[in-house]
Amino acid sequence: MAIWLSRLAIDRWRLAEGCAAGEGADVEPTVLIAETAHGPRIEAANDAGLAAGARPGMRLADARALCPGLKTAPSDPAGDRAFLEALALWAQRWGPWSALDEPDGLLIDVSAVAHLFGGEARLLADAQAAFARRGLTARLAIGPTAGAAWALAHFGPERAILASDDDAAERLASLPVAALRLDDAVLTVLRRLGLKRIGQLGEIGRDALRRRFRNRSSEVNPLLRLDQLLGRVAEPLLPVVAAPDPLVQRRLMEPIRHRPLLDQVLADLAADMARELEGQAQGARRLELGLWRVDGEVIVRRLEFAAATRDPAHIARLFAGKLDDVDAGFGIELLRLRAPWTEPLALAQTDFEAAAEAQGTSLAECVDRLTVRLGEKAVRRPVLHASHLPERAQRWQPPLAPGPASQGQLAFHQRPLKLLDRPEPIAVLYATPDGFPQRFRWRGQVHDIARVEGPERIAPEWWREKSTVRLRDYYRIEDGEGRRYWIYRHGLAGDGRGGAPDWFLQGLFA
Amino acid sequence: MDLSAFLKAGELAPMTQAPHWRPGVGGARHSEVFAGGREAAGAAAALALALDEAGERLGERSVLWVQDAAALKLGGRPYRPGLPEPLRDRLIHVVAKTPEDFLFALEEGLRCRDFAFVIGELAVNPRALDLTASRRLGLATEKHGVPLVLVRLDARRDLSSARMRWQVRSAASPVPRWNAFAPGPPAWHAELFRARAHAPGEWILRDDGHVLAADRLASPAPDHGDLAVAAGDRSLAAG
Numbered sequence: 001m002a003i004w005l006s007r008l009a010i011d012r013w014r015l016a017e018g019c020a021a022g023e024g025a026d027v028e029p030t031v032l033i034a035e036t037a038h039g040p041r042i043e044a045a046n047d048a049g050l051a052a053g054a055r056p057g058m059r060l061a062d063a064r065a066l067c068p069g070l071k072t073a074p075s076d077p078a079g080d081r082a083f084l085e086a087l088a089l090w091a092q093r094w095g096p097w098s099a100l101d102e103p104d105g106l107l108i109d110v111s112a113v114a115h116l117f118g119g120e121a122r123l124l125a126d127a128q129a130a131f132a133r134r135g136l137t138a139r140l141a142i143g144p145t146a147g148a149a150w151a152l153a154h155f156g157p158e159r160a161i162l163a164s165d166d167d168a169a170e171r172l173a174s175l176p177v178a179a180l181r182l183d184d185a186v187l188t189v190l191r192r193l194g195l196k197r198i199g200q201l202g203e204i205g206r207d208a209l210r211r212r213f214r215n216r217s218s219e220v221n222p223l224l225r226l227d228q229l230l231g232r233v234a235e236p237l238l239p240v241v242a243a244p245d246p247l248v249q250r251r252l253m254e255p256i257r258h259r260p261l262l263d264q265v266l267a268d269l270a271a272d273m274a275r276e277l278e279g280q281a282q283g284a285r286r287l288e289l290g291l292w293r294v295d296g297e298v299i300v301r302r303l304e305f306a307a308a309t310r311d312p313a314h315i316a317r318l319f320a321g322k323l324d325d326v327d328a329g330f331g332i333e334l335l336r337l338r339a340p341w342t343e344p345l346a347l348a349q350t351d352f353e354a355a356a357e358a359q360g361t362s363l364a365e366c367v368d369r370l371t372v373r374l375g376e377k378a379v380r381r382p383v384l385h386a387s388h389l390p391e392r393a394q395r396w397q398p399p400l401a402p403g404p405a406s407q408g409q410l411a412f413h414q415r416p417l418k419l420l421d422r423p424e425p426i427a428v429l430y431a432t433p434d435g436f437p438q439r440f441r442w443r444g445q446v447h448d449i450a451r452v453e454g455p456e457r458i459a460p461e462w463w464r465e466k467s468t469v470r471l472r473d474y475y476r477i478e479d480g481e482g483r484r485y486w487i488y489r490h491g492l493a494g495d496g497r498g499g500a501p502d503w504f505l506q507g508l509f510a
Numbered sequence: 511m512d513l514s515a516f517l518k519a520g521e522l523a524p525m526t527q528a529p530h531w532r533p534g535v536g537g538a539r540h541s542e543v544f545a546g547g548r549e550a551a552g553a554a555a556a557l558a559l560a561l562d563e564a565g566e567r568l569g570e571r572s573v574l575w576v577q578d579a580a581a582l583k584l585g586g587r588p589y590r591p592g593l594p595e596p597l598r599d600r601l602i603h604v605v606a607k608t609p610e611d612f613l614f615a616l617e618e619g620l621r622c623r624d625f626a627f628v629i630g631e632l633a634v635n636p637r638a639l640d641l642t643a644s645r646r647l648g649l650a651t652e653k654h655g656v657p658l659v660l661v662r663l664d665a666r667r668d669l670s671s672a673r674m675r676w677q678v679r680s681a682a683s684p685v686p687r688w689n690a691f692a693p694g695p696p697a698w699h700a701e702l703f704r705a706r707a708h709a710p711g712e713w714i715l716r717d718d719g720h721v722l723a724a725d726r727l728a729s730p731a732p733d734h735g736d737l738a739v740a741a742g743d744r745s746l747a748a749g
Contacts, residue, residue: 359623360654363572366622370604370615378605382590394590399572399602415592417550417557418585443548450682453692478693482680483549508586510554510696510717 001094001108002149003127005087007137008104009044009080013073015135022047029067032075033060043075077103088240094127099146099237105153107146107237114142124159146237147229148172151179151198168230173199180225186213190222201226246280246339248272255294255331259323262332266319269337270312283308283345289319291326292334299326308343367399388458390419390474390506413456414476416486416507423504426487435489436475442505447479455489470497476509484509531674531708533562533722538705539651540658542672547584547663551680553631555698555715556659557594559676560627562722563657571626573597574619576604578612580633581663594717600626609636613643620650620658627657635665645671667703675704681714700724 005011009032017025029049033040040060052067063070080103088098088106094117097109110123117123124140131138143149143162152160155175162171172179175198177190195201201209201222209223218224218235227233250265250272266289277284285308291299301322309315361369370379380396384406387393397403428437429446436455439448454475462469470491478484486507491497529535541559545552561568575588582605590598604619606612612632619628628651632639648671651658660672667675678701683694701712712727 357621361618361622363622363624366618366624367602369618373614374604374606374611378607379602381602382588384590390589396603403599416589417554417592418587419589419592420586421582445548451691451693453689476693478683482682482697482699483551484680484683484693484696507589507592508550509693510550510592 001110001124001127001140001142002101002146002153003091003106003108003131004139004150004153005084005104005106005131005136006139007044008084009075010046011136012076012080012083013044014046020135025071028071029054029069030071030073031060031063033072034075034077040072043077080104085240089242091127092240092242093130094123097239099239101150105150107149110142120161120163121159124161128159144168145229145231146235147181147225148231150181151175151229155179169199169202172229173197173202177201177222180222180229181219182222182225183219186220186222198226198229246273246276246282246284246342247336248276249334249336252333252335255333257328257331262323262326262328263316263320265335266323267312267316269335270315270319273315273337273339274310274312277310277339277342277345278347280342281344281346282339282342283310284315284339284341285343286339286341287315287319288338288340289322290334290336290338291332292336293328294330294333297329299332301326304341308345310345364400387461389461390415390458392461394419414509416484417510418508420506420508423488423506426503426505428503435473436477437487437503440487440503442485447483447485449477450480451478452476458488468497470495470501474506528707528709530711530726531702531705531713531724532726533724534565535708536563536565537707538563538657538674539655540648540660540672541674541676542660542662542670543676543678544662544665544667545678547581547633549680550585551678551696551698552661552663553585553588553629554696554717555676555678555700556629556631556661557597558698558715558717558722560629560657560659561594561596563659564626567655567657568596568626570600571624572600572602574602574604574615574622574625574628575631576606576612576615576619576628577631578606578609578633578636581631581661584633584663585631596720609638613638613647616647616658616660617650620647620656621654622656623654625656627659629659629661631661631663633663633665635662635668639668641669641671644669648672672704673706674702674708677701677703678715684716 013032014021014026019026026046027048029046029052031042031045031049031054034043038059042054042056042058042060042063044056045054049070052070054063054067054070060072084100084102084104084106088100091106091108092098095108095110095113099107101107114120114123117126120142124142127140128138139153139158141149141152141156141160141162143152144164148162148168151172152162155178162168177195177198178187179198206223213221213223215221218228224233228235248269250269252265256262256265273284273287285305287303289301289303293299301319303315303318303322367379376398379399381399382394383397383403385393385395386406424442427441429439429441431437436452437449439446452475455473457471457473459471460469472488472490474486474488476484476486485505486509487503487505489501489503491501493501543552543556543559545555588601588603590601593601604615606615609632612630616628616630619625647658678698681697681699683697686692686694696717698715699712700715702708702710704710713724714727716723
């Protein structure tokens with residue numbers, strides 16, 4: 001179904017003036033003008049204006065020459081377009097799907113809908129009556145394609161119906177070529193070619209038309225338009241889809257009269273609204289809070305934000321400042337929060353850093369942070385390993401991995417607090433007859449041994465090492481300044497596995 | 511200028527007699543222990559002090575021990591069989607290649623509520639550990655309540671915001687019960703040379719079974735008290 005609001009601008013102006021057709025301000029010749037580079041130009045004229053000679057497209061000065069008493073009002077194309085959008089949504093009462101046909105028409109898909117209204121004729125009559133009730137002049141038509149319906153609405157008889165089993169080409173042949181929705185320039189060309197009716201286009205053959213009009217754009221290609229009109233080529237249309245404003249409300253069991261309760265309900269509403277907006281990935285730029293009082297009064301408070309937001313605490317805090325002068329009367333029983341203006345606001349990840357700053361991290365988080373920066377190998381935990389060699393008795397594994405099962409340790413040997421990664425050779429300066437050193441040099445300093453315990457003999461692991469590996473005799477020593485070390489002699493003199501045994505320092509005791 | 515915020519002379523007098531430190535007194539979340547790199551006394555005393563400081567906090571929590579590469583080379587790695595008994599299965603060890611990474615690891619550890627305390631072991635005086643970094647660590651430990659003991663191996667006593675600063679070296683161990691010629695349970699000579707809430711002094715610290723024992727040595731110099739004590743143990747974070 002195509003709807004042509006032939007007098008849309010004038011009808012809107014008349015409705016804004018608040019008068020019916022031919023009454024009040026509409027009695028006098030009035031034109032709607034737009035400012036152009038060459039002075040005001042008439043966009044639309046009312047009946048009296050048309051009778052006085054004003055035509056859309058004329059300069060105002062020319063019209064004034066015909067009718068000096070012409071009244072003017074500014075035209076409002078943006079308002080017309082918004083009105084048309086609202087009308088397209090309203091018109092979805094006759095079909096599930098509607099599209100704008102700019103500047104002043106609507107297209108509604110009424111396929112398989114007409115029987116709900118008692119047939120197509122009654123559907124058209126219903127629509128005509130509804131538009132008349134709104135004070136809008138409308139011409140309507142139903143056709144099997146959008147192009148056919150448009151052509152009939154603009155150039156056909158009143159409330160024309162072209163059924164799908166009619167011969168569309170024949171019915172539409174008598175319409176002027178302007179019914180093909182073509183550009184003015186193309187219409188001029190067609191007129192100069194002597195092609196005035198749609199039927200004439202069919203007579204001269206497709207090849208001639210295709211040679212003459214090579215442009216692929218449908219507005220300037222009569223052949224394409226003709227095919228669209230007759231349904232041979234698909235014509236995609238952009239539908240109008242209603243986007244309901246996010247709205248949350250709370251009905252209260254008991255009317256509230258006190259401010260703390262109101263603040264509480266408002267905080268709840270703000271939280272609801274935040275959830276609603278978050279679901280749509282939107283942020284509110286403007287919010288309207290309506291407070292319905294028991295006596296029917298509605299108090300409305302509006303709020304605008306500098307940037308899209310959905311922070312409930314922020315919303316509640318700002319509204320709290322606007323509720324100081326609310327007169328609750330006998331109580332408020334309904335609160336409704338609406339967001340008429342929203343903007344896309346992507347979901348934001350919560351700030352790990354701030355949370356960590358405020359309440360600390362858990363062990364797992366901390367290990368992750370350390371591992372990411374320092375590497376897998378840098379963050380580890382010592383675990384026991386079944387070996388009696390000191391450096392093999394400890395292994396390292398990831399901090400949160402479960403430790404291996406291990407036997408209870410023998411407690412009669414003391415072990416150093418820290419172990420050097422690689423035992424460092426020491427130079428023994430003076431050894432006692434018992435076999436342990438009395439004085440040694442390590443890292444360039446001489447240590448005099450004051451107390452000693454040992455040896456603790458640790459044999460090599462013969463089942464996994466070569467037979468030439470030497471045993472170790474460990475001594476726990478304390479030097480004259482109280483420093484405690486763990487040193488060992490690598491091998492025995494005359495064990496047949498090398499020369500004179502060397503001494504090493506392997507650990508530092510507490 | 512509001513003079514009333516300052517303490518009167520009469521109020522200052524009793525406060526100059528600051529109490530001496532003793533084990534279990536607590537309250538110093540951020541400490542530094544200066545020690546030589548040729549011995550493990552620094553780390554051992556730091557562990558003992560941290561265990562003493564953590565006290566009840568230990569619970570089931572883990573312990574973080576961060577070493578920078580130079581300290582690791584100097585003093586070796588922690589050896590699990592030689593660790594104090596309560597720490598053996600809860601130690602998490604971190605090796606940081608650079609002082610910056612070291613400071614990062616310390617701060618992350620201080621922020622973690624699942625650590626009983628954090629030990630840092632750092633060699634010499636890297637440029638990264640200046641007063642700002644030190645105060646940053648101090649603020650983190652104040653904020654999250656995780657004690658920090660920083661072991662400084664072979665380091666000068668540079669500027670720092672630590673609440674207690676110790677100089678530690680090994681001391682001759684007490685004679686063990688059975689073998690008079692063997693080294694005994696560890697003992698350290700510790701000098702508290704700067705503290706906010708305590709007078710300086712010297713102690714012999716011993717790990718006496720499960721608790722830290724300390725014998726105060728007679729102070730060689732007359733004790734003038736520490737005037738900075740007037741600030742008390744005011745929180746750093748409070749400004």
